[in-house]
Structure formats: structure tokens, C-alpha cells
Amino acid sequence: xxxxxxxxxxxxxxxxxxxxxxxxxxxxxxxxxxxxxxxxxxxxxxxxxxxxxxxxxxxxxxxxxxxxxxxxxxxxxxxxxxxxxxxxxxxxxxxxxxxxxxxxxxxxxxxxxxxxxxxxxxxxxxxxxxxxxxxxxxxxxxxxxxxxxxxxxxxxxxxxxxxxxxxxxxxxxxxxxxxxxxxxxxxxxxxxxxxxxxxxxxxxxxxxxxxxxxxxxxxxxxxxxxxxxxxxxxxxxxxxxxxxxxxxxxxxxxxxxxxxxxxxxxxxxxxxxxxxxxxxxxxxxxxxxxxxxxxxxxxxxxxxxxx
Amino acid sequence: xxxxxxxxxxxxxxxxxxxxxxxxxxxxxxxxxxxxxxxxxxxxxxxxxxxxxxxxxxxxxxxxxxxxxxxxxxxxxxxxxxxxxxxxxxxxxxxxxxxxxxxxxxxxxxxxxxxxxxxxxxxxxxxxxxxxxxxxxxxxxxxxxxxxxxxxxxxxxxxxxxxxxxxxxxxxxxxxxxxxxxxxxxxxxxxxxxxxxxxxxxxxxxxxxxxxxxxxxxxxxx
Numbered sequence: 288x289x290x291x292x293x294x295x296x297x298x299x300x301x302x303x304x305x306x307x308x309x310x311x312x313x314x315x316x317x318x319x320x321x322x323x324x325x326x327x328x329x330x331x332x333x334x335x336x337x338x339x340x341x342x343x344x345x346x347x348x349x350x351x352x353x354x355x356x357x358x359x360x361x362x363x364x365x366x367x368x369x370x371x372x373x374x375x376x377x378x379x380x381x382x383x384x385x386x387x388x389x390x391x392x393x394x395x396x397x398x399x400x401x402x403x404x405x406x407x408x409x410x411x412x413x414x415x416x417x418x419x420x421x422x423x424x425x426x427x428x429x430x431x432x433x434x435x436x437x438x439x440x441x442x443x444x445x446x447x448x449x450x451x452x453x454x455x456x457x458x459x460x461x462x463x464x465x466x467x468x469x470x471x472x473x474x475x476x477x478x479x480x481x482x483x484x485x486x487x488x489x490x491x492x493x494x495x496x497x498x499x500x501x502x503x504x505x506x507x508x509x510x511x512x513x514x515x516x517x518x519x520x521x522x523x524x525x526x527x528x529x530x531x532x533x534x535x536x537x538x539x540x541x542x543x544x545x546x547x548x549x550x551x552x553x554x555x556x557x558x559x560x561x562x563x564x565x566x567x568x569x570x571x572x573x574x575x576x577x578x579x580x581x582x583x584x585x586x587x588x589x590x591x592x593x594x
Numbered sequence: 595x596x597x598x599x600x601x602x603x604x605x606x607x608x609x610x611x612x613x614x615x616x617x618x619x620x621x622x623x624x625x626x627x628x629x630x631x632x633x634x635x636x637x638x639x640x641x642x643x644x645x646x647x648x649x650x651x652x653x654x655x656x657x658x659x660x661x662x663x664x665x666x667x668x669x670x671x672x673x674x675x676x677x678x679x680x681x682x683x684x685x686x687x688x689x690x691x692x693x694x695x696x697x698x699x700x701x702x703x704x705x706x707x708x709x710x711x712x713x714x715x716x717x718x719x720x721x722x723x724x725x726x727x728x729x730x731x732x733x734x735x736x737x738x739x740x741x742x743x744x745x746x747x748x749x750x751x752x753x754x755x756x757x758x759x760x761x762x763x764x765x766x767x768x769x770x771x772x773x774x775x776x777x778x779x780x781x782x783x784x785x786x787x788x789x790x791x792x793x794x795x796x797x798x799x800x801x802x803x804x805x806x807x808x809x810x811x812x813x814x815x816x
Binding site for chain 1: 603606607610611614621624625628678679680681685757758760762766769770773776779780
């Protein structure tokens with residue numbers, strides 16, 4: 288009988304805990320004070336989310352939690368608007384401008400940043416933070432050997448050989464009206480022999496293995512480093528700027544004013560090569576994003592020196 | 595790392611991210627556990643009540659049956675509309691899926707208590723509450739436990755899907771693995787512990803169930 292009484296007490300304790308609303312013990316997420324960081328399902332986004340979370344939990348008393356694996360920028364935006372999350376870890380100017388804000392594309396990096404910052408404040412009451420210091424954009428990638436063989440230093444240099452080579456590109460990119468293949472061909476005034484639509488994840492190994500002469504890949508992908516690929520600079524500024532920033536709900540900043548200087552510590556601190564390296568650590572070396580983020584913050588002593 | 599055999603990659607992952615994996619393991623278990631616990635808190639009393647009101651029993655069980663037919667991903671999405679992203683959504687989903695096995699087993703367990711035993715309890719002058727917790731519940735406990743066992747195993751599987759709404763747990767690793775170019779070690783690092791957790795939980799609750807089985811009760815019946 289004692290057994291059953293014990294079970295009853297246990298159950299009533301659990302019920303009390305639930306009703307009193309102090310959250311699920313051990314999960315620590317349901318309490319109202321937890322700062323939630325939304326992340327896309329990409330490696331980069333997760334590493335950035337971990338950096339933000341660890342910075343906050345290390346420097347303040349706030350609890351943090353990641354809302355992980357969100358499929359698209361739209362979903363992340365919804366999460367912030369609904370209050371399911373307070374901070375979005377990785378937002379790209381070029382992307383959000385077209386999708387979330389429904390705005391015409393802007394080629395000028397500075398102007399795009401200004402417009403996005405202004406519109407996010409006005410329409411969503413959210414702060415578009417200054418960029419982390421790297422842009423995630425399409426890059427023309429070739430192997431070192433190809434670059435040497437044809438003497439390639441920038442995209443324009445491909446003009447003479449373009450009609451003889453095949454390239455691989457993201458299948459979404461090819462048909463994009465504003466910054467896809469057609470406008471690309473117009474801007475640079477040459478066409479390739481053939482453009483193969485590919486999964487973005489496969490282009491790096493395709494060019495490294497010599498299946499494609501050149502490919503269009505993301506600038507921060509760790510595999511650029513692991514395959515030692517050469518990035519051909521976009522000398523005609525064709526690809527729109529995809530500066531990466533975090534977005535924060537202003538309601539959170541009003542609630543905890545101390546977060547503002549803390550989050551600003553990350554402004555301009557992550558270069559393209561740093562991001563590439565961190566992506567590489569996760570994608571290639573099977574390390575957890577949390578682990579890589581911690582190493583990054585420790586190395587810089589949580590950026591305590593500034594602000 | 596990517597050019598090494600899968601097994602080596604997996605071992606490498608386990609040794610380098612052990613703490614993280616353990617954390618996610620605990621989280622995964624707790625999410626499943628809270629869902630089933632809630633279902634037990636609601637389901638067991640409801641099952642007991644239903645056993646005394648037969649006409650109501652069929653009705654409630656058919657509702658629970660309908661809930662069970664909704665695919666888990668759809669259920670998760672529907673609840674997400676109402677509760678938003680995060681762990682609460684998953685716990686409520688688990689709760690709904692666990693309700694049927696727990697309700698059904700409580701109902702069956704209570705109904706299958708030998709009427710003769712109840713009669714003798716009545717003859718001894720027991721109050722209805724005494725009869726419930728001294729006679730009926732101990733006799734039905736093992737059947738109720740087997741319901742919780744089923745619920746728990748199903749819950750651990752469903753929690754893996756919860757990673758889609760950002761709840762974390764081992765499903766997180768599995769999804770990440772499907773997105774990566776060479777994600778096989780990540781998928782396995784998420785899937786294997788999930789399977790092990792389900793098996794071990796099944797065994798442990800199985801032992802508990804045996805423990806609650808009334809000694810000698812079924813033997814004397816023969």
C-alpha cells in the first residue's frame with residue numbers, strides 16, 4: 288500500500304510542478320526568462336547561434352536555448368515574430384531583402400544594409416545588427432591547377448575560355464530573374480558551354496574531382512578550404528551582397544538593456560576565413576557546433592576588451 | 595576525416611562529442627518521459643472512471659483511437675500552430691499519443707479484475723476507495739504498466755521527430771546528418787542511442803511490470 292501512496296504523492300508533486308508553471312525540470316526552456324536563439328538547419332547558422340548563446344550565458348546570468356533546425360529564413364522570421372525566439376542567428380541582407388521584405392534587389396552593399404536595417408526596425412520592431420564581418424555569397428570556384436593553366440584571377444578572365452568549359456551551379460540560382468544565369472551572362476558578356484544544375488552541397492566535390500571546370504558555391508563553405516579551391520573575385524559586382532548579421536527583437540533589448548553592448552561585441556569579429564574554418568571543423572572534422580563556438584570565444588576571451 | 599571508414603568516423607564522433615551527446619540523450623529521454631507522465635496523470639484516473647461507466651468507456655477510447663491515427667508529423671505541425679515552436683509542442687504531441695495505450699490498458703486492467711475478488715472485498719466491508727487502492731489497483735497494476743511501457747517506447751521514437759520544431763534531443767543530430775553532405779556518422783550517432791534508449795526503457799519497465807504482477811493471483815485461478 289505504501290508503494291501506491293508513494294506513487295500518488297509523486298504524481299501530485301509532478302502535477303503541482305506543472306500547474307505552478309515553473310517549467311519542465313531538466314529542460315529549462317519553458318520558463319519565460321530564457322533567451323531563445325533561432326537557427327537555420329545550416330552548419331553556419333548553428334555555429335553562430337552557439338556563439339551568441341555561449342556569449343550571453345557566459346557573461347550574464349540569463350539562460351539561453353537554441354531553437355534549432357528551422358527549414359527556411361521565413362520560418363525563422365515567423366519564430367521571431369511569434370515570440371518563439373528572440374534572436375535569429377544568421378540573416379543575409381540579399382536574401383531577406385527579397386524574401387522577407389519583398390523589396391527589389393539592391394546591388395550596393397552599404398545601401399542594402401541601410402535599407403534592411405531601416406525596414407526591419409519600422410516593420411517588425413527588430414534590430415538588424417551590424418554584420419559579423421563576412422558575407423555569404425555566390426563565388427566562382429576553380430581548382431588551383433585550372434586557375435594556373437588558364438591564368439584566371441577574376442571572373443572576367445574566364446571570357447576567353449567560357450565557350451569551351453562546363454560549370455556547375457546551384458539549381459535555384461540558374462533561373463533566378465535578378466541575379467541568375469541570364470543576367471550574369473549579360474553582365475559579363477559571355478556564356479559557358481553548358482551550366483549544369485546541381486545540389487549546392489555537391490558542387491565543391493565536383494570541381495575538386497575535375498568533373499566541372501568551375502562551379503558556383505557559397506563563399507563560407509568549409510570545403511573551399513578542405514579542397515584548396517581558388518575563389519575568382521566578382522570584379523563586376525554582379526552577385527548581390529549577402530552580408531551576414533543577427534536580428535534581435537527590440538522587445539528583448541528593452542527588457543534586458545545590458546544585452547545590447549554584449550551582442551555588439553560580435554560586430555565585425557568573424558572574417559570569411561574564420562567562418563570557413565569553423566564550418567570546416569564541423570563539416571569535415573565531425574565536431575559539434577557548440578564545441579567550435581566555445582573554442583572561438585575562448586580564443587578571443589569573449590571579446591571582453593571592447594565595449 | 596571524411597575519407598575514413600564510417601565506423602571510425604562514428605567512434606571519433608562519440609569520443610569527441612560525448613558530453614554533448616549525453617546532454618541530448620538526457621533531454622530526449624526527459625521530453626518523452628514528461629509526455630508519458632502527463633498522459634498517465636490524465637489517463638489512469640480516466641481509465642478507472644471509465645471502467646465503472648461502461649458506456650462512456652467505448653466513447654472515450656474511440657476518440658483516443660482517432661487521435662492515434664493522425665500521423666505524428668502532421669500532429670506536430672497542427673500543435674505547432676497552437677503552441678508555437680519548442681519543447682511544449684513535442685510534449686503535448688507525446689501526451690496525445692500516449693493517451694490511448696494508457697487509457698486502454700487501465701480500462702482493460704480494471705475491468706478484468708475477478709468479480710469474485712471484488713465481492714469478497716465488499717464482504718469484508720471495504721469502502722469503495724479502499725477497494726480501489728487495496729484490491730483493484732494492485733491487481734490491475736501490471737496491465738497498466740504494460741500500457742505505460744508501450745507508450746514510452748512509442749514516445750521515444752516520436753520525440754526524434756520533435757527536432758523539426760526545434761525541441762532538440764537526438765533527432766537534432768539525425769536531421770543535421772541528413773542535411774550534411776557526408777552525414778552518415780551524424781545520422782548513426784543520433785539513431786543508435788535512440789534505439790538503445792527505447793530498448794533499455796522497454797526492458798526496465800518490463801521488469802517493473804513483473805514486479806507489480808500480483809503473486810499467486812493468476813495461479814490460483816487455474
